Amino acid sequence: MSVRETVESPRAADSVASGAFEMVVGLEVHVQLLTRTKAFCRCATDFGAPPNTNVCPVCLGLPGALPVLNEHVVDLALRAAIALDCEIHPVSIFARKNYFYPDLPKGYQISQYDRPLATAGRLTTDATGETAASTVRITRVHIEEDAGKSVHDRFAGVSAIDLNRAGVPLIEIVSEPDIRSAAAAGAYLRALKQLLEYLEVSDVNMEEGSLRVDANVSARPVGASTLGTKTELKNLNSFSAVERALDAEFARQCALLGAGQRVMQQTLLWDAGSAAVRPARSKEESHDYRYFPDPDLPPLLVDRARIKRVRNDLPELPAARKARYRETFGLGAYDADVLTAERSLGSYFEEVARAHRDSKTAANWVMGEVRAALNARRLEIDRFPVRPADVAELLDLVASGTLSGTAAKRVFALMAETGDRASQIAAREGLAQVRDDAALREWIEQVIAEHEPEATRCARGERKLLGVLVGFVMKKSKGRADPKRVNQLLAERLGV
Amino acid sequence: MSISLDEVRHIAALARLGISDERAQLAAEELTSILAHMQVLTRVDDERAAGSDTDGKTGMTLRPDLGPPIPLLRAPAFFAPEMREGFFLVPRLATHEDPEPSP
Amino acid sequence: MTETGFGSHSPEGTVAEIRASVTAGRRSPRDIVDHSFARAAQVRAGADGLNAILWSDIAVAHNEAAALEPRLNGPDAPLLAGVPIVVKDNIATVGSPTTCGSRILAGYHSPFEATAVSRLRDAGAIAVGKTNLDEFAMGSSTEFSAFGRTKHPLDPRLVPGGSSGGSAAAVAAGITPAALGSETGGSVRQPAAFCGIVGVKPTYGRVSRYGLVAFASSLDQIGVFGAHVDDAAAVLQAIAGRDGLDATSSDAPVPDYGEYPPTLRGLVIGKPREYFPHQLDPRIADLCERALDRCRELGAAVREVSLPHTELAIPVYYIVAPAEASSNLARFDGVRYGLRVTDHGLRGMYEATRSSGFGPEVTRRILLGTYVLSAGYYDAYYAKAMRARTLIATDFDEVFRSGVDVLFTPTTPTTAFAAGSRTDPYQMYLSDIFTVTANLAGIPALSLPIGRIDGLPVGGQLLAPHFAEQRLLGVARLLEHSLGAEAHR
Structure with a gap:
């Protein structure tokens, strides 16, 4: 099957005024936490180690291995949740998200699902040239583990799997659909990135993948209060890609709606090269993650003392x-x-x-x-x-x-x-400034000799030429002459 | 309630179990028969049983953010079906095959 | 048939006797190993006979014995000094394969060792073999092993019970005085009952699960077989206790399992009526009554009690266990280890590997588990079962809070049955009817021989509150002494 199929996109786009519609965006941001070891095992989280060297029975998903949660993961997630004004839940639960993929060693991802660490927060962004100050509500902050890496272009005909990243701790920060423009999405992301960097929770480096963004976007008639059908945008590799993808997808949706057609709920990949979206998966692939509480991990209890300690240790924001x-x-x-x-x-x-x-x-x-x-x-x-x-x-x-x-x-x-x-x-x-009058006078004499007409005009009263002559001296000195002193000496010499 | 052949095919696909039509048919009958015994659960009083999932349970113990890693007494190459240059190899995913040339 | 084997009433047969003779220098660990292998050969424990032992290597065992020698000096010698032990093949060991009785792990060698196995070695035990089991411990008869069924030591036409049938048969045949098994719904107690030995399922969290290949993580627990209560108690002593590699292991202190009271005076034994239904084989009911009479003679009071949600146990178990299994067994995908069968593309490889790697019972349970977790059915099955599970646990809590110290029940509704006789899956599942409740509630339980019917052993089950293993073993020990040879008649 070819993956180059395109999404529906009527040609009549131009005739539709997208001004009749409003963009509604919610963002899901995955952030790699700055821990020494992985979320559920003691392997190092170093970036760039040779493939499958930071691995152990747990993150390889070997038969009989069990996860044990890293305390620092909890503290970093709490730091982010507290700084985002979230409500912290005293009991949260890790679930298993079941699906098969070669870089998912256990056949499930450990992730908090219906009982996340924190909910109901907010992030306020300052006004910029393009956007007004605004507050975006945070739906939830939860802890999960990263998958490994599948490399598809290294060997012909096969995919190569590196599990060094498998089990690296992540938090997912999900926003409410409170964002109304691509620029506002950018402002939210920049504010979030800045906050996380201040908190020393993450490297927040999009290129190395320590910060990843997915966007849910829908369009609705201006003034409507219900939400339209959304699509999910993935493969957004920079903040500007997020903004461009949102604008492109919003325009596509407006065109569909304007032509009386429907938006289909689906996952779309942003292709920066062609500046267009395309469907992520074949349509027959159904997704049923069969979430259930991970029986290997008892409930995570967060008491007031821990919250207080993390709050007291928050760095300056x-x-x-x-x-x-x-x-x-x-x-x-x-x-x-x-x-x-x-x-x-x-x-x-x-x-x-x-x-x-x-x-x-x-x-x-x-x-x-x-x-x-x-x-x-x-x-x-x-x-x-x-x-x-x-x-x-x-x-x-x-x-x-x-x-x-x-x-x-x-x-x-x-x-x-x-x-x-x-x-x-x-x-x-030899770049130290020359302030020795003898040396300066020598350059001045040379400049006067080389620029006789200008020197004469200056001496006769065209004072603005003094600056030009100072410039010539500076140039001759390769910038080393003290310009103030040159100015003085030159004025003296020309009697102005 | 009975489980249809299509449902068996669906869950077999979710579980990545390749099963023959004959096996699927048998599984549909077996699962229907087994699940019939589960009907007794519909009598469970949810009110009485609710709310007790985490109450009073002890929470999990956490570990410090420290190594060393749990050692592997044999490197992955000893147990991996196929490895090259340190990578586990798998057949190329359908979604990552080269695009078909346009007709 | 245990006259020349371990665990017999001959001298130097029990764990304590072996330790005493080894530390006193009367026998070397190597002698013990040789004795164990000789007995295995005599009873034909391998594939040509009982098929209880999937792997053993006398050279490896000799090496372990030699490594042990320097630690055997005097009274400080470890608890299990020189004791030969067999380990169920779903527990990770190094230097030997760990196959789970499955084609998907045929030839797989684990690159790490289970905590329980490390602790056995630290305690001076020598692992002499890996034992047969129902594939991934899913079964009650050890018929569903990819490497052939295990036979009952008393009658090869019968099953030894399961899923830890290989370990049970090995101990019953006198190859070792004790063994490790695993429990999810009765996989130690049921074969212990069928084979006429002692089987202990500890409290959930008492023994680390690290290295136990998961079947149903919220129910799984490594269990212990012993020819006698003391043998099982000593092995449990060595492996119990908190492990930083298992988040569900408990830090509750481990008491001395060798201590027990002289009588049962003041003890209240509950007899739950749901475990003695009118259709129960009257001969089993009579043997239970005889055992309870002995307890009365020892000073205990017996009180009839009720665990009203018992009827939910099998339905709950056969939803929760397959659900967890469907997820736990997803890792067997042919990518990193174990069997790989190639077919069209990645999807083809997954399906070919898993369908040829898993046997029919495992496939059935994965399908069942996937179904009950899938969208649209989760609430009707899994969520409902989890709520019902709390009711079963609450039944036990209430009975124990009412002043009952331990419960006594039959371990199984029948004696060992003929191989091939249970073809309906649900009929097979009913073998676990008296044992699954302890796993669902997480409480400790034990089966010990209380007599025989037509020459076949019958087990009595004791259940106690969380972490009351010491009490459980104490009652079992006194009852065992009181029954004496009657337990095997």
Whole structure:
């Protein structure tokens, strides 16, 4: 059977005003928890180990092996649930979700089903340029285990199974269908990612799969209160893919509804290449997961003492940090937003600011040069060779006049490349600022000789040419000349 | 109530049991007969039996987030039906076969 | 027939006697192993005879015996020093196969060992063989093994009971004084009754299930066979207690199972009327009455009691157990271990592997279990059965709260039946009618020989509250002494 079949999508789409319909979206987010060992066995959760090396009788599903829940999984899930304002249930139950798939070793996934850890929470997103501030209700937060990986393109004709990931702990965060636009979905996801990162619950890295998003989307006439038939979108590999897929699917549904047809409830895969959705499975495949409570795992009891301990240990959350940056560091709203978007970037900034003292300059450098370097190198800040103390040292050199702003940028580029310290690079590259009048005068004389007409016009009173001449001197000095002093000396020399 | 041949085929498919039509027919009769004995359960008073599933039960003991892993005295290659370069191999899934060329 | 075997009344036959002679240096562990293998050969325990033992290797057993020697010095020697034991083949062992009596695991060697087996070794026992069973422990006769049926040691035309029939037959034939079996609905007590030995099902959670290949996880428990109560008690002592690898294992303290009172004075024995229906074989009822008289003579009071939801037990059991089994057996898919039969694509491989790997009874139960969990039927069957299960457990709680210390019942409604005689699945299921309740309620239970009918053993069953194994074994021991040779007449 070919999987390239397409979903119904009437050509008459253009004639239908999608403005007559409203988008209704709920999101299901799977988050890999940051534990040392797996959810139900003591295997390491390291990413990138050789295939089937982080495995044991339990996660291989060997006959006779039994699961035992990792306490840290409970605490991390609670951390997320508490930060999402959920109601925590004192008793929750692990169930078995039964289905056959080669990367599911036991033939069932252990997952909380009708008695989840937490329900009825909410997440508030701030207003952005495109979206107003809003609150999305959280249906539930529950714990489950991950499956292994099926690799279909490694060997011809066969699929290859790696069970290193099998049994890695996940939480699933399910939202109510409170989201009304693709942009709002993006805002929700960014806020959720930011929160989880702050909580140190997960790496929240979509590329490595530690954060995965499925979207349920339906369309209904504007003003209607009942929900339309939804489809489930999968294979959403980035937040922008989520937004594009939602817009595309909403347009498809509007076209169907506008043409008097029905939306069929189904699972669809987003194909980023063709910017279209296609059905996920053959239609005859019926799904009946036969959930029942896992008899290997007694009920999970969460007492008040545990909730209290987790609550007391919660790290500073984004809103609190934003307020603190404005107060303590005197930053504006925009800078505080940018620097708190990711917890690690903010922590980096704080270290620079504390060491260098001029927090405004520190903020500008971290938001500008540091972020640009990270983006250019596609690096996580934790792996960036230039540490906050190194940036602070560089800024100190600028503040003391040892380096010009231009030179500092070059030094920073070399720091990012080599990991060497600013003072070492400045000395090695001869980039320290030249403030020796004799040397400066020599460059000035050369520039006057080479640019006789401009020098003459300037001396006669065209003062704006002074800046141009200073520029020539700077260029001749390869940026090392102290521009203020050059300005003074040049003005003296030309008598202006 | 009786279990139809189609229902047997459906549950056999869910359980990934390949069974012949003859076996399916026999299974339909056997299951119908066995389940007839279960009718006594309809007399169970749900009110009396409800609400006791977790009350007073002890919860599960949790383990610390620590290794070492439970050792495997033989590596997967010793018991796996087919392995290559450390991967378990299975026939390619139908949904991952190369797309058929368009006619 | 146990004159020259272990567990006989000859010297050095019981667990305690073997330990004493080995630690005193009168016999070496190697001698004990040789004796066990000689007895197995004499009774033809292998495939050409009883077919009780699926695997044994004298060289492996000699190695284990040799490794044990240095730990046998004096009074600090472990509890089971030198004691040969056989292990049901659904319990994971290393150095020997673990097949569950199934074609789907033929030749499979587990890369890890069950906690109970490790504890036996720590206690000085020597595993000398793996025993036959109904495939994945699903059966009551040991006829449903992929490796052929086990025969009753007293009459090869009869079944030894099941599913732990191989372990029961091995102990009854005097090959070892004790054995490990497993219980889900009576798989230790019923064959113990049929074979005329002692079988103990501990409280759910008393013995770690780690390494016991799951049939129905909420009911499964490793159980113990002994030629005598003391033999079973010593083995239970060695394997009981909390295990960090089994989340359902209990941390309740393990008392000394060797301690028991001199009489039954002050003890109240309940006789539940639902276990003595009017259609019960009167000869079995008479043997039960004789045993109860002995208890009275020992000072116990016998009180008739009622467990009103008993009639629900078999229906509940045959919903809950197959439901869990259908999920537990999903892992046998030909992907990572065991049998793989290739056919068209992945789906074909799954179906071909599982249909040729599982026998008819396992297939029947997977279908039944899948059905009762499937959409539209869950509430009518599984959810209903789980509620009814709590009623059965509550019956026991109420009786024990009312001042009853232990319950006494027949273990089975009949003696050992002829192989091939129970073709209707539900008739076979009724063999478990008196035993499944203890599994459903999670309470400990024990079967001991109380006499014979036409030369075939009859078992009496004792049931006690959760974690009251010490009491259970104490009552059984006094009754065993009181019955003496009558228990085998």
